[in-house]
Amino acid sequence: MTQPTLRPSVLSDAERAFFREQGYLIRQTLDEASVARYVSAVEASRRERGETQQMSNLQFLQPGKAIRGIQDIVCNEDILAVCHDLLGERIVVDGASLFYGEAGVDYRQGWHRDVLQVPDDQVDPSWFSPDYHYNYVQMNMPLTTDGCLWIVPGSHRRQLNAEERAIFGNTEKMAPVDAPELGEGRQIVLNPGEAVFYNNYAVHRGYGGVLKDRRITIHMGFHSAEHAPTLHFGVLDHTEYTLEYLASLEPCVREALRAHLVERARHPEVNVFHAYHQQFLQKEFKTT
Numbered sequence: 001m002t003q004p005t006l007r008p009s010v011l012s013d014a015e016r017a018f019f020r021e022q023g024y025l026i027r028q029t030l031d032e033a034s035v036a037r038y039v040s041a042v043e044a045s046r047r048e049r050g051e052t053q054q055m056s057n058l059q060f061l062q063p064g065k066a067i068r069g070i071q072d073i074v075c076n077e078d079i080l081a082v083c084h085d086l087l088g089e090r091i092v093v094d095g096a097s098l099f100y101g102e103a104g105v106d107y108r109q110g111w112h113r114d115v116l117q118v119p120d121d122q123v124d125p126s127w128f129s130p131d132y133h134y135n136y137v138q139m140n141m142p143l144t145t146d147g148c149l150w151i152v153p154g155s156h157r158r159q160l161n162a163e164e165r166a167i168f169g170n171t172e173k174m175a176p177v178d179a180p181e182l183g184e185g186r187q188i189v190l191n192p193g194e195a196v197f198y199n200n201y202a203v204h205r206g207y208g209g210v211l212k213d214r215r216i217t218i219h220m221g222f223h224s225a226e227h228a229p230t231l232h233f234g235v236l237d238h239t240e241y242t243l244e245y246l247a248s249l250e251p252c253v254r255e256a257l258r259a260h261l262v263e264r265a266r267h268p269e270v271n272v273f274h275a276y277h278q279q280f281l282q283k284e285f286k287t288t
């Protein structure tokens with residue numbers, strides 16, 4: 001039986017209920033100094049690599065793509081405390097990407113639920129109901145003002161409505177990028193250091209049009225080892241985490257990846273979907 005925890009909650013009951021019902025929650029998370037430190041680390045890493053791409057999605061915990069100066073975000077106590085309150089104990093970090101886009105880049109995704117990696121015939125409609133135990137939380141943590149995330153509040157708890165069905169067609173996964181607007185879609189506009197935690201089974205999309213300002217946003221996913229995984233768990237490429245790579249990391253980052261490896265070993269069933277997810281990321285974040 002799970003031991004009761006003495007850890008104080010950081011979220012009120014009302015905030016937890018809001019997340020459960022609406023599918024997202026906005027929290028002030030980083031102070032100005034931390035935002036500035038992370039922006040400098042991103043800029044230094046781009047300079048060192050001679051990175052000239054105007055838009056990228058860099059999986060910053062993978063060797064070869066690592067951005068050492070931002071990796072310790074996975075140990076951020078405030079972020080982990082919110083995830084505990086939303087999911088349960090033993091939080092395990094999963095997807096970790098840096099979304100980067102220069103002003104002038106055209107960034108548009110279609111509305112989707114994050115089940116893209118699951119073959120159509122294995123998408124279970126019961127995942128989109130109030131009774132489903134959702135065990136994943138996604139977070140966007142912008143370092144610049146960011147209005148690219150759009151969400152349909154509450155849509156994780158129900159089947160697609162008529163307006164959504166009309167644009168999704170006969171799939172539960174994604175609507176075409178040029179589909180008409182959704183009346184219930186809400187744009188989430190965040191200041192640097194504010195984070196949005198969201199249920200990625202809700203209908204959502206990344207959509208900035210032609211970016212007026214530079215976008216630098218840390219994007220992560222979290223799972224609780226107390227519960228069975230949703231099929232989204234397993235975004236990190238754990239096969240690349242050699243002993244040598246782990247030894248080169250800051251201790252708290254190393255511990256976070258060790259915990260990830262242990263959890264992946266417990267749930268080999270999620271590996272099947274990992275490759276599909278990587279393909280999606282590459283397709284959706286092509287430079288335009």
Ligand SMILES: O=C(O)CCC(=O)C(=O)O
Nearest residue numbers: 114140148149204205206
């Ligand atoms: O913030 C964004 O650009 C959207 C991210 C997204 O839709 C996703 O990761 O599923």
